[in-house]
Amino acid sequence: MRRDRQTFGALLQEYRSRANLTLARLAAQLQVQPRVKSTVHHWESGTAHPAPDELACLYRLLDLDADERAELAAAYIQETGALPVERLSRRASRDVARLILG
Numbered sequence: 065m066r067r068d069r070q071t072f073g074a075l076l077q078e079y080r081s082r083a084n085l086t087l088a089r090l091a092a093q094l095q096v097q098p099r100v101k102s103t104v105h106h107w108e109s110g111t112a113h114p115a116p117d118e119l120a121c122l123y124r125l126l127d128l129d130a131d132e133r134a135e136l137a138a139a140y141i142q143e144t145g146a147l148p149v150e151r152l153s154r155r156a157s158r159d160v161a162r163l164i165l166g
Contacts, residue, residue, distance in 0.1 A: 072139035073108040079126040079136070080104075093125050094118060113144050 080090055087101035106112035119140060123133050
């Protein structure tokens with residue numbers, strides 16, 4: 065069953081919570097300076113977005129499967145207009161297009 069499209073921040077918060085990571089822990093694991101937990105909070109609240117290369121790190125740190133990566137990438141593209149650096153599989157690319165176009 066398909067759920068309603070969520071914002072990048074809502075998805076990030078959902079996946080971070082599922083991974084049992086606090087804001088501070090996720091920020092520390094990103095290993096980009098300067099990195100404080102308020103940065104991740106801004107991403108989740110929608111007042112800022114990660115750089116495209118940070119998105120690939122989030123995929124790995126949150127242990128996202130292909131469908132979750134596609135969903136997060138679609139929200140990212142929809143909100144920022146930027147394409148993530150990570151190359152998606154052909155299936156994931158189709159899923160991103162389907163999520164964006166509805």
